Amino acid sequence: MIILKIGGNILNKPDALAAALDYFAALEGPAVLVHGGGRKASEVIAAMGMEPKMIDGRRITDAATLEIVTMVYGGLINKQVVADLQARGRNAIGLSGADGNAVLAEKRPVKTIDYGFAGDVLGADGSLLWQLLDAGLTPVMCPITHNGKGQLLNTNADTIANETAIAVARARPEEQVSLRYCFEFPGVMHDIKDPESWIPELQPSSYAAFKAAGTIVGGMIPKLDNAFAAVAAGVGEVIIGDLPALQAGKGTRIIGGS
Structure with missing residues (x-):
């Protein structure tokens, strides 16, 4: 589904x-x-x-x-x-x-x-x-x-x-x-100017660290907050990326845990 x-x-x-x-x-x-x-x-x-x-x-x-x-x-x-x-x-x-x-x-x-x-x-x-x-x-x-x-x-x-x-x-x-x-990027990015800098996986602890470091800012925060809420509520997986990334089975995967 x-x-x-x-x-x-x-x-x-x-x-x-x-x-x-x-x-x-x-x-x-x-x-x-x-x-x-x-x-x-x-x-x-x-x-x-x-x-x-x-x-x-x-x-x-x-x-x-x-x-x-x-x-x-x-x-x-x-x-x-x-x-x-x-x-x-x-x-x-x-x-x-x-x-x-x-x-x-x-x-x-x-x-x-x-x-x-x-x-x-x-x-x-x-x-x-x-x-x-x-x-x-x-x-x-x-x-x-x-x-x-x-x-x-x-x-x-x-x-x-x-x-x-x-x-x-x-x-x-x-x-x-x-x-x-x-969306328009290969995933959640370390640097939006570097297409190879996408983050393969995020869990709550790494997400908090990236926010604290200023790597993840602005409009990505509510998008990712929604993604983590979905996983916590029973959605099997959340993936964020551009179309080529999704077609290739890539993008940033949001997982639960610590």
């Missing part, structure tokens, strides 16, 4: 997206695709005469922005990816968190920053996803969730992938679940 997350660096490049979908469509057995699309959303927001608002890499989602990201993520990107997978022989079905109550979230509480209609995930429905998979359908999940009371929310796609992996692992503990984050 494989869950693959692809982000904006892939979605915005037709050749890269085609290669990633070729890889995904060829996977044997049940699989779920999770996509982001923040860069495309920012382009559409700007084209409509608005200014994308970001703080520390996180989008401020006011009411107007929520309408646009819902159209971009749940409509334009999601349906194009579904159509592209159909063309590759993979019977895909697009989902937001509201569809089938797949992912329930709550509006992020205001502390020092008001992120607007940003959603923090409460949980995903692993049983629903297995029902779709058992029916021969491949879920393609976009980063729009809901609160169960009619409010849509904008949610980080890495978190969607993480919570989805945890949910399907808990729903069927006998299944081996692999969560794979496909």
Whole structure:
């Protein structure tokens, strides 16, 4: 059982997206695709005469922005990816968190920053996803969730992938679940300018040491925090890397333990 997350660096490049979908469509057995699309959303927001608002890499989602990201993520990107997978022989079905109550979230509480209609995930429905998979359908999940009371929310796609992996692992503990984050580097890097400096394996102690040394910083920290949370919750493995690394069985493998 494989869950693959692809982000904006892939979605915005037709050749890269085609290669990633070729890889995904060829996977044997049940699989779920999770996509982001923040860069495309920012382009559409700007084209409509608005200014994308970001703080520390996180989008401020006011009411107007929520309408646009819902159209971009749940409509334009999601349906194009579904159509592209159909063309590759993979019977895909697009989902937001509201569809089938797949992912329930709550509006992020205001502390020092008001992120607007940003959603923090409460949980995903692993049983629903297995029902779709058992029916021969491949879920393609976009980063729009809901609160169960009619409010849509904008949610980080890495978190969607993480919570989805945890949910399907808990729903069927006998299944081996692999969560794979496909991004622009061969793995977690010692030096992003050196493609050979990827770290083959991380466990909690080495992760803490790399953070303390300043090797792992910025946006990689929440991604890796999610990865370790998934392993701790029963996901069999988490691998982070670019498409060539994943195709070659490489990338950075996240494992539990000390």
